[in-house]
Amino acid sequence: MTLRYIRPGQVCVEHLLEVPLDHDDPDGPLIELFAREVVAQQNADNRDLPWLLFLQGGPGSAADRPSSSSAWLHQALRNYRVLLLDQRGTGRSTPLNRQSLAGRTDAEAAAYLRHFRADAIVQDAELIRRQLLGDRPWSLLGQSFGGFCAMTYLSSAPQGLAEVMIAGGLPSLTAHPDQVYRAAYPRALAHTERFYTRYPGDRKVVRQVVDHLADNDIRLPSGERLSTERFQMSGLTFGMASGFDNLHHLLELAFISAPGGPVLSDTFLRGVDRMVSMAGQPLYALLHESIYCQGTASSWSASRVRAEFDEFDLWHRAEVNFTAEMFYPWLFDQDPALRPLRGCADLLAAHDDWPRLYDPDRLAGNTVPVAAVVYFDDLYVDFAQSMVTAGQVRGLRPWVTNEHVHDGLSARPAVFDRLRAMVRGEV
Template sequence: MSVVTTYRRPGLVARDHVFRVPLRHGDPESPEIEVFGREVVAPGKEDDRLPWLVYFQGGPGGKAERPLSTSAWLGRALRDHRVLLLDQRGTGRSTPANRTTLAGMGPREQAEHLGLLRADSIVRDAEVLRERLIGEEPWSVLGQSFGGFCALTYLSTAPHGLRQVLITGGIPTLTGHADDVYRAAYPRVLAKNDAYYARYPGDVDLARRVVDHLAEHDVRMPTGERLTPERFQTLGIQFGQGARFDALHYLLEEAFVPGPRGPELSDTFLRGVDAVVSFAERPLYAVLHESIYCQGGASRWSAHRVRGEFDRFDLSRGGRVEFTGEMIYPWMFEQDPALVPLREAADLLAHRRDWPALYDLDRLARNDVPVAAAVYHDDMYVDRDQALESAGRVRGARTWVTNEYEHDGVKASPAVLDRLLAMNRGDA
């Protein structure tokens, strides 16, 4: 089944597609779910025979961009492509997976369902959509962050469906354990903390004041849930995005207001913090985060375990607050109302050992699909050395290492996508 709705807005023409696909591909008894994709084309090119470009959003658990403009990568793509913005299964307008939709299942059934939302299933969904939209014709893939992980899974499982692959800040380790990922990640996060405090030295004392205040008081965000010191500490997740690096400073500068019993944390501050630390809009990001690295083994809450090797993150030491980055901890499933109902399922996923492989190293070594990747030299989320090692395993893959952009570089400038396209054409 395909449901299509067409509309126009300045700068683009969109067709919304809804497809039904099996929850478990390859199982004739599987129930079906819906997968949503928004086809976007430049005005006046609606009937042109343009090559398709599928955008795999970062995440995991992130819905596709909702285009408010055609700037940066999308504007560049629409010059010569028909773009499909894909809501990966479980997200956005695809059949959602969250505390509400999974409430009728027990923890084991929830875990089984959630385990079917990784890159391998996302790629098989994409192949169904490709065949229904354009038949046997291959299309191009642009993978941002986790979308790049999906692109390498695509190369491993269905390379016949690909014209070319473009990756930005999203080449994973192909063989490493989640422990290797976080053991490399924590030092990068500390380096971002150093850069942040070098820019805003006054925030050293201010961040400590906030942590001490939260430790001494039961502070509630506007939603009613408690803001704890450890939740506040996770605001460093923004440090790896050029567009968001300074956001914490602007929150902190309005943190305190006078109250009847002394300084209190302002509603402005608390609302801003809630927008970052709550997983209400993206629960799958937390639930699936470590599973995206799992192949045949369990993560066992890797980020939580490995953190013990880096005592600078220990808030009880006093002194400078070191903010954490893209890490998920088991206590989040006790403190965040959006995650609490999924706590047991998340623990089952963390201890699952029979994850299927996501990458076929032999097939990648024989690859003949053009691949170009931007590797951001100072990327906080994806380790540069692991990315380059993995790229070296993909036959013919070309990498562009740059420190001009942060992890969100493809959204910051059309030059990023332009360069990748040129690399695959042999013009750069």
């Protein structure tokens, strides 16, 4: 089914199609995929215009919308017909959350969710490509986790790709989740220190907030208690260009005078809720560790590895260090959006038969042009691991920069322009 409409300067076509839940069982259950085709109005009738598939970060995030302010989309529409794919389980592609999974047992939900990783996303993309383009390959732009998907695409279906551009998303091809998190915790510490260096007065305010939360039953607007460890997760936003500023401006308004003394303001609590709630993207927490699993269980890796870093202990040091892209078993008890999925999450963490996502031999013989921007100070994707991967993919051209952070693709038009020039050998 398709639906066509016109926005200012853009022609959009919405595509809905059914694909197998399990691509190895094409006669089994089906799920629905949603993808939005966007083309500049002046190019709408140009059927020879190259196609560009965009895969968003996450896991668990829907594709950008055509009305977004993403810098890359405006630039891409000059030369491409863009397909914004909601990866399975996100946006309008059979969205998954506590509501849609209600009625399934924990075992049924976990078995279902095992079909929502990069390997299935790539197979979805190939079905869509053949439906829309036939045998013609398309270009691919992968942001963050979308870059992980791009590596899986190059490993399993390179014939579908004309060129690949990756922004902040070169994964290790072999690392166990424990190795990923052992590298991630020091990055969280470094970003916390950068935050306090920019806003030194916030060291004291953050400690005051943590102490207040420990001594009082503080409720978020959604009704659940804001625990000290959940507030510590506010560092999840530190990897974005505005992350430090957003938290600082909330901390400026943290306390307000009340008849019984200072209390945490509604403004502050509303802002923290937006930072730490998984209601908008539960798959981010459910599947995050599994995206690193290949033939092994994660066994709640982030939680186990955290015990190796006593810097995150809230009570044996004066300074509070923020965590980042780590999700813990207790979060599934505290966040109402995740609470019904705790048993499912435990089963996913224990699953040890995840298929391989990358083919190092095929990548070593790659013939598809690939360019990747690697952010030197990336909070979410380890620089050293990315650079190892860059050297393992034949013909991949890396661009290392500290001028941009993880959301550089959305924030700066120059990022997409340079990637496109690199992948075409123009720079």
